[in-house]
Amino acid sequence: MSWEIFVTISHIIGTVLGVGGATFAEIFYLKTDKNGSVAYTVMRIGMIILVLSGFGYLLLLRFSGQEQYIYSPRLWAKLTITLVILVNALLLQIHKLPIKVGSAISLTSWYAALVLGAWRGLPVGYFGIMAWYMVAILAVALLQHFIRKKMIVKA
Amino acid sequence: MTPLLKFLLAAHVVLGLLGVAAFYAVWMGLLRETSPVKFLKASAIWGVVFLVLSWATGGYYYATYYGAAVRSVIRAGQYSWAHNVFMEAKEHIFLFLPFLGIVLAVTLVALGERIDQKPVLKKELAILAGVLSVLGIFITLAGAVISGAVR
Amino acid sequence: MAATIAAICAIFFVTLITVLADLVPPLKDWLKAVFTHHWIGKGILSVALFALLFLVLEKTPRQAEEGRLAAMLRLLSWFAVLGTLVLFGFFLYEAFVK
Numbered sequence: 001m002s003w004e005i006f007v008t009i010s011h012i013i014g015t016v017l018g019v020g021g022a023t024f025a026e027i028f029y030l031k032t033d034k035n036g037s038v039a040y041t042v043m044r045i046g047m048i049i050l051v052l053s054g055f056g057y058l059l060l061l062r063f064s065g066q067e068q069y070i071y072s073p074r075l076w077a078k079l080t081i082t083l084v085i086l087v088n089a090l091l092l093q094i095h096k097l098p099i100k101v102g103s104a105i106s107l108t109s110w111y112a113a114l115v116l117g118a119w120r121g122l123p124v125g126y127f128g129i130m131a132w133y134m135v136a137i138l139a140v141a142l143l144q145h146f147i148r149k150k151m152i153v154k155a
Numbered sequence: 156m157t158p159l160l161k162f163l164l165a166a167h168v169v170l171g172l173l174g175v176a177a178f179y180a181v182w183m184g185l186l187r188e189t190s191p192v193k194f195l196k197a198s199a200i201w202g203v204v205f206l207v208l209s210w211a212t213g214g215y216y217y218a219t220y221y222g223a224a225v226r227s228v229i230r231a232g233q234y235s236w237a238h239n240v241f242m243e244a245k246e247h248i249f250l251f252l253p254f255l256g257i258v259l260a261v262t263l264v265a266l267g268e269r270i271d272q273k274p275v276l277k278k279e280l281a282i283l284a285g286v287l288s289v290l291g292i293f294i295t296l297a298g299a300v301i302s303g304a305v306r
Numbered sequence: 307m308a309a310t311i312a313a314i315c316a317i318f319f320v321t322l323i324t325v326l327a328d329l330v331p332p333l334k335d336w337l338k339a340v341f342t343h344h345w346i347g348k349g350i351l352s353v354a355l356f357a358l359l360f361l362v363l364e365k366t367p368r369q370a371e372e373g374r375l376a377a378m379l380r381l382l383s384w385f386a387v388l389g390t391l392v393l394f395g396f397f398l399y400e401a402f403v404k
Contacts, residue, residue: 210349214345214349217345218342218343236401240401243393247321248394251320254356255386258309258310258379261309262309262310273372275376276372276375279375282379282380283379283382283383283386290386290390293390
């Protein structure tokens with residue numbers, strides 16, 4: 001197995017755990033299920049694997065003489081979104097952010113990072129990506145609001 | 156770049172990331188009302204170990220290879236600021252981290268289970284862990300900026 | 307407490323010697339001559355300073371008062387932040403203004 005394949009597999013595992021964890025954290029939160037804490041642990045493990053394998057990718061680019069891709073807007077957007085996930089977690093921890101807002105940011109961020117990772121040749125610059133990202137957060141927040149309302153009505 | 160230098164650079168990055176992650180975990184743990192003391196002590200100690208190892212591996216790479224083979228390439232290219240600003244800043248700010256980490260580890264070990272009964276100290280340790288984490292993240296991103304300029 | 311004070315001094319030292327070594331070339335040359343590389347010299351000297359201060363202060367009998375320790379930890383955080391800003395600002399200045 002080459003280092004490229006090892007890093008790719010690791011990155012996919014990290015994505016699965018992170019995005020999956022974020023998705024189930026959202027589901028458990030909506031259903032006020034006590035198993036929510038397990039989802040957060042899975043998310044954290046996913047994040048660690050993602051960050052390590054993500055920088056593994058950068059190292060492979062460096063070693064193979066493809067350093068120009070390190071300055072790709074898509075990559076720096078992903079790094080920014082990863083930072084947002086970490087800051088978001090912190091603000092939720094110290095109760096400085098309402099859970100509804102934090103939940104929308106977390107879910108959108110994980111999926112945004114996944115989409116950016118998969119979308120080779122995305123013809124948008126860094127600021128364009130960040131603008132769409134913020135629009136996506138608003139859209140997800142609205143969607144969550146309607147889902148919660150519907151669930152309350154159903155109950 | 157020889158296989159040894161590639162290994163050292165990779166080890167420097169991975170160990171540095173593990174060190175920053177360990178202190179981010181300490182930061183998050185100290186922000187909780189009831190801190191997981193055993194976990195915090197272990198995380199802080201391992202964080203120091205990772206940072207020192209990152210220092211050693213990166214330092215060898217830097218002192219024996221970077222100056223001659225990488226710096227000149229960056230300075231001759233269109234991203235000379237990547238070395239002149241980011242590398243120069245990074246290589247010196249990095250020296251702060253092990254000392255910050257040692258203070259956190261020593262204090263957490265000394266306080267032990269009493270940490271939750273000492274909210275003032277706990278808050279200051281949380282701030283310190285936060286400072287270390289943020290500096291670590293800045294240094295990590297600076298490393299990416301520098302690597303991307305080698306062309 | 308000893309580790310905190312030693313760390314404050316080490317960080318101050320690193321910041322000071324880094325700026326001075328760039329402004330005073332003979333200092334950088336001296337570091338290179340003694341330690342083979344200026345950065346290695348800064349690292350070794352800062353570790354030596356930290357270790358020496360830690361050992362001396364640890365032996366000095368003092369009342370480890372919580373309030374004082376908290377204040378020193380806050381000071382350490384400030385030194386780390388200010389040291390970072392000084393170094394980053396200094397190299398920005400050297401690269402673009404000087």
